[in-house]
Amino acid sequence: MTSKYPERPTVFNDNSYRFDNFDDGKYILGKKNGLLPAMGWNSWNAFGSGNTEALTIAMADKIKELKLDELGYKYVVLDDGCYKPERVNGELSNEETKFPHGFRFLSDYLHEKGLKFGMYNDIGTNLCAGAEVGTCGHEATDAASYLKWGIDFIKVDNCYYLWDNATFSNAENARYVFTPAIRSIKIGAYTDKVFSATEEGKIRGNGIEIRDDHVRNIGTFDGTGPMHSPVYLRSGELTFDVYMKTAGEYNLFVEYASGRKEGCGNWLQVAINNSEGTSYWYDDLLKETASTTEFEWSEAIPIQFAEGVNTIRLMNHRRQENTLASYATLSEELYKQDPGNEILLSICEWGKTQPQNWGKKVGNSWRILNDITFCVGSDGDPGKGNWKSDYTTGVTSQYNKAVVMDEFAGLDKGWNDPDMMMIGMNGLTDTMNETHMAMWCMLNSPLMLGLDLRRVEKGDKIYNVIANKELIALNQDALGIQAKRIFSTLEKDRPDTEYITNIDRVDILAKPLSDNSVALSFINVSEADKNEGYRTDVETIIKFIGPKMVNADAFKNAKSYGVKDLFTGETTTSNDGVFKVSSLKACGNVTLRISVND
Amino acid sequence: MTDKAGITVREFIRLLDYKDAPGESFDAVLTRSEAAKLVHGFIKKVIGEEDVDVSLWHAAGVLKDLYDCRVCVADIAEVYLKGIMTPLVTKSGDIVFALKEPVSYEEAKSIAAKTLDASKRTPVKAFDLSLNTLKTTDKETALSLITQNERAVLIDLRMPADFEAGHMKGAVNIPLQEYVKNPYLAGERKDVPVIFFCEKGYKSEIAGNLALSMGYKDCYAIV
Numbered sequence: 001m002t003s004k005y006p007e008r009p010t011v012f013n014d015n016s017y018r019f020d021n022f023d024d025g026k027y028i029l030g031k032k033n034g035l036l037p038a039m040g041w042n043s044w045n046a047f048g049s050g051n052t053e054a055l056t057i058a059m060a061d062k063i064k065e066l067k068l069d070e071l072g073y074k075y076v077v078l079d080d081g082c083y084k085p086e087r088v089n090g091e092l093s094n095e096e097t098k099f100p101h102g103f104r105f106l107s108d109y110l111h112e113k114g115l116k117f118g119m120y121n122d123i124g125t126n127l128c129a130g131a132e133v134g135t136c137g138h139e140a141t142d143a144a145s146y147l148k149w150g151i152d153f154i155k156v157d158n159c160y161y162l163w164d165n166a167t168f169s170n171a172e173n174a175r176y177v178f179t180p181a182i183r184s185i186k187i188g189a190y191t192d193k194v195f196s197a198t199e200e201g202k203i204r205g206n207g208i209e210i211r212d213d214h215v216r217n218i219g220t221f222d223g224t225g226p227m228h229s230p231v232y233l234r235s236g237e238l239t240f241d242v243y244m245k246t247a248g249e250y251n252l253f254v255e256y257a258s259g260r261k262e263g264c265g266n267w268l269q270v271a272i273n274n275s276e277g278t279s280y281w282y283d284d285l286l287k288e289t290a291s292t293t294e295f296e297w298s299e300a301i302p303i304q305f306a307e308g309v310n311t312i313r314l315m316n317h318r319r320q321e322n323t324l325a326s327y328a329t330l331s332e333e334l335y336k337q338d339p340g341n342e343i344l345l346s347i348c349e350w351g352k353t354q355p356q357n358w359g360k361k362v363g364n365s366w367r368i369l370n371d372i373t374f375c376v377g378s379d380g381d382p383g384k385g386n387w388k389s390d391y392t393t394g395v396t397s398q399y400n401k402a403v404v405m406d407e408f409a410g411l412d413k414g415w416n417d418p419d420m421m422m423i424g425m426n427g428l429t430d431t432m433n434e435t436h437m438a439m440w441c442m443l444n445s446p447l448m449l450g451l452d453l454r455r456v457e458k459g460d461k462i463y464n465v466i467a468n469k470e471l472i473a474l475n476q477d478a479l480g481i482q483a484k485r486i487f488s489t490l491e492k493d494r495p496d497t498e499y500i501t502n503i504d505r506v507d508i509l510a511k512p513l514s515d516n517s518v519a520l521s522f523i524n525v526s527e528a529d530k531n532e533g534y535r536t537d538v539e540t541i542i543k544f545i546g547p548k549m550v551n552a553d554a555f556k557n558a559k560s561y562g563v564k565d566l567f568t569g570e571t572t573t574s575n576d577g578v579f580k581v582s583s584l585k586a587c588g589n590v591t592l593r594i595s596v597n598d
Numbered sequence: 599m600t601d602k603a604g605i606t607v608r609e610f611i612r613l614l615d616y617k618d619a620p621g622e623s624f625d626a627v628l629t630r631s632e633a634a635k636l637v638h639g640f641i642k643k644v645i646g647e648e649d650v651d652v653s654l655w656h657a658a659g660v661l662k663d664l665y666d667c668r669v670c671v672a673d674i675a676e677v678y679l680k681g682i683m684t685p686l687v688t689k690s691g692d693i694v695f696a697l698k699e700p701v702s703y704e705e706a707k708s709i710a711a712k713t714l715d716a717s718k719r720t721p722v723k724a725f726d727l728s729l730n731t732l733k734t735t736d737k738e739t740a741l742s743l744i745t746q747n748e749r750a751v752l753i754d755l756r757m758p759a760d761f762e763a764g765h766m767k768g769a770v771n772i773p774l775q776e777y778v779k780n781p782y783l784a785g786e787r788k789d790v791p792v793i794f795f796c797e798k799g800y801k802s803e804i805a806g807n808l809a810l811s812m813g814y815k816d817c818y819a820i821v
């Protein structure tokens with residue numbers, strides 16, 4: 001079997017994939033904009049790699065029977081486990097026992113029912129469960145297959161990725177995404193001066209480690225785990241400001257020690273910021289040194305300096321840039337072959353490369369962490385979910401991170417994805433299911449059901465949760481703004497941006513809606529009943545979400561407010577603009593829709 | 599890697615006498631994660647053993663690569679906690695399951711023996727399976743823990759003004775009200791000593807118990 005895998009990370013001919021342009025408002029070819037979070041059903045939590053054509057058809061039939069499609073659940077997504085373990089004549093092929101009629105058959109079946117068809121792949125060489133059918137190097141062929149099958153959605157993972165130390169990738173791929181340790185630089189114009197990293201060097205961003213005489217950890221931190229806040233810049237650069245009396249080309253030399261591990265690699269990017277803007281002068285591997293502690297001088301790197309102050313940036317944003325480039329390749333191929341395609345792209349690299357920074361350029365949603373459960377179900381077994389976890393495998397673990405990421409999301413960007421829902425799995429009570437749904441709706445998360453729908457009947461407890469029209473309406477509100485946390489019992493000053501992982505707390509979230517109402521969610525994140533009484537008011541709401549509201553003044557000046565409980569349907573009036581609950585059950589919530597009474 | 603050819607999936611299935619074993623690629627060399635999957639399937643379906651409760655999985659958290667493969671987590675936790683497959687220790691001192699490593703014939707025989715005969719297993723000790731308790735210590739012992747183990751963490755929970763006035767060598771200042779918000783501030787590794795210090799010991803107790811609940815296994819309060 002011929003290997004069509006590239007030998008090196010993408011060479012950037014233009015700067016559209018670069019870190020510096022993540023916020024330029026431009027998109028990769030094929031990016032679909034202005035879309036609300038996707039809703040549907042995904043096979044993974046329900047059946048794991050035991051998904052089959054028969055089960056998928058059964059799910060589609062149940063969706064129609066329960067009229068879930070009329071509530072918005074339209075995308076039926078086949079996750080891992082449907083391809084043959086190897087390509088056939090270089091093409092993706094259906095596993096014939098599980099999917100005997102192939103993918104076009106399933107696609108037609110779903111489309112005939114007014115549903116949409118989603119599939120799954122990976123930007124690496126293999127899928128996570130091992131099949132060597134990743135799109136890497138095969139994007140053109142796979143785009144053709146997916147278009148032939150009429151897919152409407154694709155979820156793309158990053159196991160076995162070639163240009164980073166992703167899951168199952170070679171751990172030494174870390175060398176592509178970190179610079180070497182750097183001790184000093186020399187510039188041709190200053191023939192006898194050595195600029196030391198620790199003396200003259202300035203650190204920008206976060207994560208860089210300063211040692212006695214050198215600096216390391218220049219790259220982007222891995223965001224897969226729950227330890228770190230996603231809000232601040234998750235990468236660092238080492239910079240030097242040099243003054244040039246005359247413009248001209250001079251050589252830069254870097255003293256470095258390379259490695260092949262997280263924190264110390266051998267790929268360097270050199271950029272210059274000066275009066276003429278930003279220019280890039282080096283973006284490649286450096287010759288490896290004998291060890292991570294033996295420093296050597298690089299070869300000359302010629303750079304055109306402007307007159308005046310030039311900031312030399314030694315950096316490596318390739319963890320983010322390589323991953324963006326790989327997702328972009330697939331998106332661009334689909335666009336090239338069918339510019340009118342409406343295929344949504346669900347980015348699933350588990351938050352490793354901080355996709356909240358770049359995902360908006362190419363995708364419709366980005367996973368923010370490792371999986372919400374590793375105990376997925378199978379035919380006859382609902383699987384198991386947790387409320388909390390000391391890793392990512394809990395409703396609250398995912399919620400804790402997504403809740404401070406609202407500023408990264410939007411109609412012109414895409415959505416944070418705290419993973420598929422676990423409603424219906426063992427281990428979650430009715431109360432937990434209700435709060436799980438309320439959270440995911442307020443967070444503008446994609447709403448992907450993950451249970452065997454044959455276990456659901458209209459009017460039963462699970463149905464009532466997943467079919468709650470009022471909650472779905474929050475998630476699908478046309479204004480497209482993710483809720484902001486405006487209060488937490490554990491954080492006085494910055495409830496909206498402080499990353500809190502201790503679940504012993506109560507949060508209040510506020511979400512502005514297109515009819516100038518506001519959704520308020522009082523959430524008891526803890527596993528104990530809380531009876532202290534929690535309140536918020538119009539002033540606080542406006543302070544945090546005023547700028548995003550349709551008409552903050554009208555909201556502020558209303559004579560009174562209609563208050564609707566979105567679980568009980570009960571409506572009351574508030575004349576003083578104060579909204580409160582006296583108690584919250586363990587893992588419980590009260591979600592209200594506050595509207596203006598003129 | 600190893601020069602010895604590993605056992606194949608087919609041969610391993612034969613060692614277990616696992617009728618109707620699921621899967622494909624029976625001629626492939628058996629990897630450790632594939633072995634875990636087969637063993638778990640066998641003990642559950644053929645022998646009829648109960649799975650280890652998910653609430654005890656945190657004890658498997660010492661395996662640095664536990665979550666690398668989402669389809670394998672349950673299988674790895676099971677075979678590790680029941681003492682059927684033992685982890686490896688890397689050069690840098692990390693404990694790993696090493697999912698993709700091939701299984702040699704000798705190892706395969708040992709794994710099969712433990713699978714078929716529970717008395718041959720060495721389950722992770724009951725002590726490890728329950729949440730560890732907060733240990734108390736004094737300043738001198740704490741300082742020697744820090745010097746002996748360069749990965750150990752010493753957290754001073756007092757307000758910055760008190761910390762600046764004087765603190766233990768190697769201590770990091772995280773005021774309790776900050777620590778309480780995000781207990782992961784204790785660091786990346788959950789298997790190294792994490793020591794808390796404050797004036798009277800009350801704050802250290804709160805922080806220490808919080809750290810334990812978030813999976814840090816070796817926590818101390820200086821009293």
